[in-house]
Structures are given as structure tokens and as C-alpha cells.
Amino acid sequence: MANSIEISAHVDVGEISRKLSDLAKKQIPFATALALTRTAQLVKKGTLDVMRARLDRPTPITMSSVFVKPATKARLEARVWFKDSWSSGIPADRYMQPAVLGGARRHKRFEKALISRQIMKPNQYAVPAKEFLNQYGNITGGLAKKVLSGLGAAEMTSGYKANATNSRRSRRKGNADRFFVLHGLDRSSGIWERKATRWGDAIRPVFLFVDAPYYKVRIPFEKIAANIVKAHLQREFEQAMTKALATAK
Structure with missing residues (x-):
């Protein structure tokens, strides 16, 4: 540019x-x-x-x-x-x-990895939920890596085997069970997190899939x-x- x-x-x-x-x-x-x-x-x-x-x-x-x-x-x-x-x-x-x-922003590496694994459509963008934003309105790199690992898309960008597996060490991290993809009919499509609470298991959005923002x-x-x-x-x-x-x- x-x-x-x-x-x-x-x-x-x-x-x-x-x-x-x-x-x-x-x-x-x-x-x-x-x-x-x-x-x-x-x-x-x-x-x-x-x-x-x-x-x-x-x-x-x-x-x-x-x-x-x-x-x-x-x-x-x-x-x-x-x-x-x-x-x-x-x-x-x-x-x-x-x-x-002005115009639409470029896809981030995180989004490209989701698209390459057909987790997200090429014309979509992943918008993080407010709970996962830091003081500057950004997510940490650690969260993106955990999500990609849990969804089996990490190695597309990292260059090494970073995806969650059935190994004891990988299961201990819990990323494969923690994150899942939901394709809803409304605005709920995205990556969600399973979370244990004192009242039982719950889910919450981590990234929502949206059309290209202008x-x-x-x-x-x-x-x-x-x-x-x-x-x-x-x-x-x-x-x-x-x-x-x-x-x-």
C-alpha cells in the first residue's frame, strides 16, 4: 500500500x-x-x-x-x-x-486458516466476542492458536504439528473439546466455547462469522x-x- x-x-x-x-x-x-x-x-x-x-x-x-x-x-x-x-x-x-x-480489510492469517479448512466461507470474517478482547480491542495471539489447534487448522499457518490430538498432553490442554463450530441460521454462526460453570456446562461465542465489513x-x-x-x-x-x-x- x-x-x-x-x-x-x-x-x-x-x-x-x-x-x-x-x-x-x-x-x-x-x-x-x-x-x-x-x-x-x-x-x-x-x-x-x-x-x-x-x-x-x-x-x-x-x-x-x-x-x-x-x-x-x-x-x-x-x-x-x-x-x-x-x-x-x-x-x-x-x-x-x-x-x-477505506473498503474491506484483508483477511488475517487466522481467518485464512479457517477458510482453507472450510470452517468459514471465503467472503466471511471472524469477529471476536467482547469478552476475549484486551484493553486495545484485540485478541491475544495465544487465543487464536488455541482455537486453530482445537479445530484442527493450526498447522495450516504455523508450519508444524500444532493441532489437538488424542495424546495425553493434548487432551490435558482440552482445546479439541473446548472449541466447536456452529453454523446457525441467524447471527450465531461462528466458533463457540464450551465452558464449565458452577451451574453446569454452558457455551458462549468466541468468534462470530460476518459478511465483509466495509x-x-x-x-x-x-x-x-x-x-x-x-x-x-x-x-x-x-x-x-x-x-x-x-x-x-
């Missing part, structure tokens, strides 16, 4: 340049690079402000996913983007797509950047040029 904004040297340096001395003209690339970098940092701040206001309990990882690549005198272009790789997990460049671009754009990344660049780039250049002239040797 092209969640990247390139801020180039579109500042009015012509008139300024004609009035400057040769020494001062040498400071223009420095001032331009500084202005571009400072403007990019303002774009980052503006994007984070909108994310805080519009996202539901964003995680610290999500809030640290916006990066700035500074401009240099040799490369008069600053870049702002969502991080496109992590040491583990899905990068923000991918999971932020629905918020930035997301409106919540983080208009390009619009945020365009507005900030229009409002601040020229001023940042003038301030940077003043600083460059004051420090010119």
Missing part, C-alpha cells in the same frame, strides 16, 4: 535567490532540506493527532508506526509513511489500509499531509533560511 507522502522542494526560492549574495545562495539547499524535514514532522504530528481522535484504543505499536525520513542537501525530499515491516506480526502499512483507504476512511493521510504542507512549508523555509543566514560563514 502506498501509505507514503513525499514532500518535495516546492518552495518559492526564485525571488529570494536573486537578491542573495553568493554566500547566502549556498545556504539555500540547507534551508530547503531543513524546511522539508520540519514540515514532514508536522505531517507526522498531524497524522498522530487524527489517529488518537478517530481510532478505537490504538496500541502503542500503532501509534509508533508513523515515520519520517529527513531531507538532505543532496536529496531535497522528505518522506512520511507507515512502517512497512516489523520483526514479527503484520506491519502497520498493511493493517492500517482500511482506516486510510470501513469508511478515518485517517485521510494524503489530505492531512497536503493541508499541512500548504499551510506550513513556505513559512518553514523562510524560518530555515533566516537561521541559515545567521549561521553562514
Whole structure:
């Protein structure tokens, strides 16, 4: 996904340049690079402000996913983007797509495993029940692995034999008995959990299968950047040029 904004040297340096001395003209690339970098940092701040206001309990990882690549005198272009790789997990460049671009989100690996085993239809998504969400509104990786193991779908994504079996150790974990699939005629279709209570056995939904959810754009990344660049780039250049002239040797 092209969640990247390139801020180039579109500042009015012509008139300024004609009035400057040769020494001062040498400071223009420095001032331009500084202005571009400072403007990019303002774009980052503006994007984070909108994310805080519009996202539901964003995680610290999500809030640290916006990066700035500074401009240099040799490369008069600053870049702002969502991080496109992590040491583990899905990068923000991918999971932020629905918020930035709108539309349906991609299937997660967990959902792909369910679809590959025909547990869930290709046009469906697995929505977790509120009881299984953490403080950021996400499920833990441990729950997804337990569900896939109990339903015999774990090895489709994990690369090793992680499915529940009849072994003593596997039966002790109880995932095969704990989770089951229910295909109801109403909104009860999904993955359910058997749970023992003081009043007897009970069941409750863990994931419900729903049609593809459609997301409106919540983080208009390009619009945020365009507005900030229009409002601040020229001023940042003038301030940077003043600083460059004051420090010119």
C-alpha cells in the first residue's frame, strides 16, 4: 500500500535567490532540506493527532508506526509513511489500509486458516466476542492458536504439528473439546466455547462469522499531509533560511 507522502522542494526560492549574495545562495539547499524535514514532522504530528481522535484504543505499536525520513542537501525530499515491516506480526502499512483507504480489510492469517479448512466461507470474517478482547480491542495471539489447534487448522499457518490430538498432553490442554463450530441460521454462526460453570456446562461465542465489513476512511493521510504542507512549508523555509543566514560563514 502506498501509505507514503513525499514532500518535495516546492518552495518559492526564485525571488529570494536573486537578491542573495553568493554566500547566502549556498545556504539555500540547507534551508530547503531543513524546511522539508520540519514540515514532514508536522505531517507526522498531524497524522498522530487524527489517529488518537478517530481510532478505537490504538496500541502503542500503532501509534509508533508513523515515520519520517529527513531531507538532505543532496536529496531535497522528505518522506512520511507507515512502517512497512516489523520483526514479527503484520506491519502497520498493511493493517492500517482500511482506516486510510477505506473498503474491506484483508483477511488475517487466522481467518485464512479457517477458510482453507472450510470452517468459514471465503467472503466471511471472524469477529471476536467482547469478552476475549484486551484493553486495545484485540485478541491475544495465544487465543487464536488455541482455537486453530482445537479445530484442527493450526498447522495450516504455523508450519508444524500444532493441532489437538488424542495424546495425553493434548487432551490435558482440552482445546479439541473446548472449541466447536456452529453454523446457525441467524447471527450465531461462528466458533463457540464450551465452558464449565458452577451451574453446569454452558457455551458462549468466541468468534462470530460476518459478511465483509466495509470501513469508511478515518485517517485521510494524503489530505492531512497536503493541508499541512500548504499551510506550513513556505513559512518553514523562510524560518530555515533566516537561521541559515545567521549561521553562514
